[in-house]
Amino acid sequence: MPRRTDQLKLGAFLANSGHHVAAWRHPLAQADASQDFEHFKHIAETAERGKLDALFIADVVGLWGHHYDALSRTARAEHFEPLTLMAALAAVTEHIGLIATATTTYNEPYHIARKFASLDHLSKGRAAWNVVTSVVSDEAWNFGREQHVEHGDRYQRAEEFVEVVKGLWDSWDDDAFVRDKDSGVYFDVQRLHTLNHRGEHFSVRGPLNVARAPQGHPVLVQAGASEAGRTLAARIAEVIFASSSEVPAAQAFYRDIKQRAAAFGRDPDTVKILPGVTPFIADTREQAQALFEEFQALIDPVLGLRLLADTLGDDIDLSGHDLDGPLPPTPAGQRGSRRDKVLELARSENLSIRQLYLRLAGGNPVIGTAEDVADTFEAWFEARACDGFNVFFPYFPGAIDTFVDQVIPLLQQRGLFRLNYEGQTLRENLGLPRPGNRFSDVGARP
Amino acid sequence: MPRRTDQLKLGAFLANSGHHVAAWRHPLAQADASQDFEHFKHIAETAERGKLDALFIADVVGLWGHHYDALSRTARAEHFEPLTLMAALAAVTEHIGLIATATTTYNEPYHIARKFASLDHLSKGRAAWNVVTSVVSDEAWNFGREQHVEHGDRYQRAEEFVEVVKGLWDSWDDDAFVRDKDSGVYFDVQRLHTLNHRGEHFSVRGPLNVARAPQGHPVLVQAGASEAGRTLAARIAEVIFASSSEVPAAQAFYRDIKQRAAAFGRDPDTVKILPGVTPFIADTREQAQALFEEFQALIDPVLGLRLLADTLGDDIDLSGHDLDGPLPPTPAGQRGSRRDKVLELARSENLSIRQLYLRLAGGNPVIGTAEDVADTFEAWFEARACDGFNVFFPYFPGAIDTFVDQVIPLLQQRGLFRLNYEGQTLRENLGLPRPGNRFSDVGARP
Numbered sequence: 016m017p018r019r020t021d022q023l024k025l026g027a028f029l030a031n032s033g034h035h036v037a038a039w040r041h042p043l044a045q046a047d048a049s050q051d052f053e054h055f056k057h058i059a060e061t062a063e064r065g066k067l068d069a070l071f072i073a074d075v076v077g078l079w080g081h082h083y084d085a086l087s088r089t090a091r092a093e094h095f096e097p098l099t100l101m102a103a104l105a106a107v108t109e110h111i112g113l114i115a116t117a118t119t120t121y122n123e124p125y126h127i128a129r130k131f132a133s134l135d136h137l138s139k140g141r142a143a144w145n146v147v148t149s150v151v152s153d154e155a156w157n158f159g160r161e162q163h164v165e166h167g168d169r170y171q172r173a174e175e176f177v178e179v180v181k182g183l184w185d186s187w188d189d190d191a192f193v194r195d196k197d198s199g200v201y202f203d204v205q206r207l208h209t210l211n212h213r214g215e216h217f218s219v220r221g222p223l224n225v226a227r228a229p230q231g232h233p234v235l236v237q238a239g240a241s242e243a244g245r246t247l248a249a250r251i252a253e254v255i256f257a258s259s260s261e262v263p264a265a266q267a268f269y270r271d272i273k274q275r276a277a278a279f280g281r282d283p284d285t286v287k288i289l290p291g292v293t294p295f296i297a298d299t300r301e302q303a304q305a306l307f308e309e310f311q312a313l314i315d316p317v318l319g320l321r322l323l324a325d326t327l328g329d330d331i332d333l334s335g336h337d338l339d340g341p342l343p344p345t346p347a348g349q350r351g352s353r354r355d356k357v358l359e360l361a362r363s364e365n366l367s368i369r370q371l372y373l374r375l376a377g378g379n380p381v382i383g384t385a386e387d388v389a390d391t392f393e394a395w396f397e398a399r400a401c402d403g404f405n406v407f408f409p410y411f412p413g414a415i416d417t418f419v420d421q422v423i424p425l426l427q428q429r430g431l432f433r434l435n436y437e438g439q440t441l442r443e444n445l446g447l448p449r450p451g452n453r454f455s456d457v458g459a460r461p
Numbered sequence: 462m463p464r465r466t467d468q469l470k471l472g473a474f475l476a477n478s479g480h481h482v483a484a485w486r487h488p489l490a491q492a493d494a495s496q497d498f499e500h501f502k503h504i505a506e507t508a509e510r511g512k513l514d515a516l517f518i519a520d521v522v523g524l525w526g527h528h529y530d531a532l533s534r535t536a537r538a539e540h541f542e543p544l545t546l547m548a549a550l551a552a553v554t555e556h557i558g559l560i561a562t563a564t565t566t567y568n569e570p571y572h573i574a575r576k577f578a579s580l581d582h583l584s585k586g587r588a589a590w591n592v593v594t595s596v597v598s599d600e601a602w603n604f605g606r607e608q609h610v611e612h613g614d615r616y617q618r619a620e621e622f623v624e625v626v627k628g629l630w631d632s633w634d635d636d637a638f639v640r641d642k643d644s645g646v647y648f649d650v651q652r653l654h655t656l657n658h659r660g661e662h663f664s665v666r667g668p669l670n671v672a673r674a675p676q677g678h679p680v681l682v683q684a685g686a687s688e689a690g691r692t693l694a695a696r697i698a699e700v701i702f703a704s705s706s707e708v709p710a711a712q713a714f715y716r717d718i719k720q721r722a723a724a725f726g727r728d729p730d731t732v733k734i735l736p737g738v739t740p741f742i743a744d745t746r747e748q749a750q751a752l753f754e755e756f757q758a759l760i761d762p763v764l765g766l767r768l769l770a771d772t773l774g775d776d777i778d779l780s781g782h783d784l785d786g787p788l789p790p791t792p793a794g795q796r797g798s799r800r801d802k803v804l805e806l807a808r809s810e811n812l813s814i815r816q817l818y819l820r821l822a823g824g825n826p827v828i829g830t831a832e833d834v835a836d837t838f839e840a841w842f843e844a845r846a847c848d849g850f851n852v853f854f855p856y857f858p859g860a861i862d863t864f865v866d867q868v869i870p871l872l873q874q875r876g877l878f879r880l881n882y883e884g885q886t887l888r889e890n891l892g893l894p895r896p897g898n899r900f901s902d903v904g905a906r907p
Contacts, residue, residue: 039640039647046640046647050582050672052552076571078670083650090647093638093672096579102548103583106498123567125522125603133542136496137549156666157571192539194485194492199761201485201492201536204529220602224524226496226539315645 016399023396023432024254024287024403024445026114027062029055029072029100031090033410034293036322036376037313039090044410049093052103057412059104062111065419066433068444069112069143070104071236071256071405072097076121077154085321088314098130105138112441114143114236114254119176120169121149121158124219127176128183131233132225140229140440143254144180145236146247148173170243172216177235177251179219182210184232185452186222208454230442231450249275249286253447256405257290260379265290265400285447290400292391293407295382296417303382310409311373319372326375327354338369378407385421392422393431462845469842469878470700470733470849470891472560473508475501475518475546477536479856480739482768482822483759485536490856495539498549503858505550508557511865512879514890515558515589516550517682517702517851518543522567523600531767544576551584558887560589560682560700565622566615567595567604570665573622574629577679578671586675586886589700590626591682592693594619616689618662623681623697625665628656630678631898632668654900676888677896695721695732699893702851703736706825711736711846731893736841739853741828742863749828756855757819765818772821773800784815824853831867838868839877 031049032039039046048054059070074097086092097115105113117127135142148170152163191206210221237252239245248255249272259265273283297303320333331345342361348354361371381391395401408414426432437444451459477495478485485492494500505516525537532538543561551559563573581588594616598609637652656667683698685691694701695718705711719729743749766779777791788807794800807817827837841847854860872878883890897905
């Protein structure tokens, strides 16, 4: 294959003390980051110094489950709400994109359309919405429901939700606000559009009370892995977070999504696929491995067993079993399920219970020198396994400083990453087109 | 009465180009402020330079009505969403309080509890929630309803909504997050509280995924004028926005609210009543009056007639009538209604149609020198007609600069206003107590 002429797109995943589940315990990590805006400001400024495309924050509208014995061993029970955090970061940054997560399952489209349009104006065109449908069933309990909305229903609702939001974002033409002091006309009534949506899940009249966003629409992000998720991603997403850990699987996902996008009439180059990756970087490979092991050693068994139970199912009781012995006999899960894959992993590598939960907790690490990390990024990119990465920094603040100071210059030397931001908006930096207005631009599609 | 020993509390009302309905047309006003964060940042910095207590922003989850011919003559059709704007302002200020409006009629308590708790952490204790129940019936159309929720139902829902939010704010003890790197315990499970609310309008389990706010609870603000509104305000509000334009009426409202608060077992001194006031300031009274007239002259008749129709009712057709002639014969409204008061005003002062709508549009101005404004503030305050003011600046940015540079020093010289912020949090500056936790503090009331 010819070498690619485009460049890597890089996102930085925000997490209180870092992405590693036990990061907060490590001496390098700030344990009380969750309530410290200055901490996040430093991360944002560092990412911007490194010319990264965007900051990204995940979200759950509740706690990450109700197994408090395990949860209390993590820094995940409290965090800034994404839209307020990103708005605050907008005020102290100039170039970096701001990707906030919001669920379509427990929100209303008008609120979401409005908040992201407002964030886009506040940031002069740097807002993006990561569309999720909620994975944690506990969220339902905070919104008057006894049970989580079923998977298929969530995706149907999500699709309509996004269509309503995009319609509201087109409420005004870009030039609707004429603000003519002499005539006294502030906006041209002819350039105001009322959505009048009536659908299965929503009736929303509009118009939005925010002017059309600098980006036309804030960038849409999604992370669909299931069949319904991939379809939604291929239909609406401009950035897709992937979770493949091996090149062949990543290539297959990449091809599949790009083909699906093309089948929806979209230009596949305007769909950027970014797998998550966790780099553990040190001056030598041995030191990097040792650093990784330090973090792994901080995972409390209570937490490790909970990670296993979340994957295998709560029907498997591992209490009383020797952590350094094998898994007890366990019925297989559904064919192709995550449970089955994990059981197969334990069997094939003869892993103890502890080794298995450490493997799950370790995620998708790249362990080595800055050169090793740059090599990995280059290999994936040139193999068309991705268009860039969503970088999970194992700990904050140090890990992003190391990445920006050591890996970014290597990528830049190789021509794989920008020396300066290409434009003012996130769309411009990602190389994404600015959407036309469905009501007034010839050829613009809803 | 003895002179008061406390000091004025002052809020600054944020509006795009200013509070006057035609402000954006005036040469002194910035017309495109609505999309310019730097504009709001300047206002916030100026207010903070003047040691004002708080910034305040009103809200509607939709347009201010659907009479676009009139709306298009105002700068009110588009504006930043309050919570994203206030979060951004939190990042560029240090002392000033941030009062954002959010409706209980078209929101969910979990989202509201979370966003305001997040804003309180981002701002290190400067968040406040202005609780409204939505006055513009068009909002219903953006949330799947054909009609606005009825007034009484809105207030019942509001009361339960606020109780749920306060309960969620107590999800964690102040010291729940121990973050002990050695033991690996990030939070103490015993200091986590699950609300388990099941009520008429909401079922919300909790807990919140944000630590207890620096202020315990963000400050609660309300602007209840109706019977139901006054009851809610007296029960829950710590700051109350009032709308009286004469001292006797303001004194009566002040006494009434303080007595109602006492009847709910609250200390009346912890309920601060701030009427709205619009100061037009110049070096002489004549110049100030001329400045006021300049703004009034910019009100387009289409807009003026709409203001009249919004007050008198759409059954009165004024089209074709001479604007400089009297109102046509008009049936009276309900006894004590706003319609009746306006009709009585027109009759008693023999006002033309134009004079009447200008009177409505002019609001509650104090027109004069800085000395005059300081005198008015002092007179109201000493007459126990208020505890301070919510200042509506007629235009931005100049009017707040004038106020801070000329009026604030006079108030300070008279001992009526602070020389420096008393504390770090809005509560401390307002002299409000920090609420105990209903689950864990002896004597704390829900």
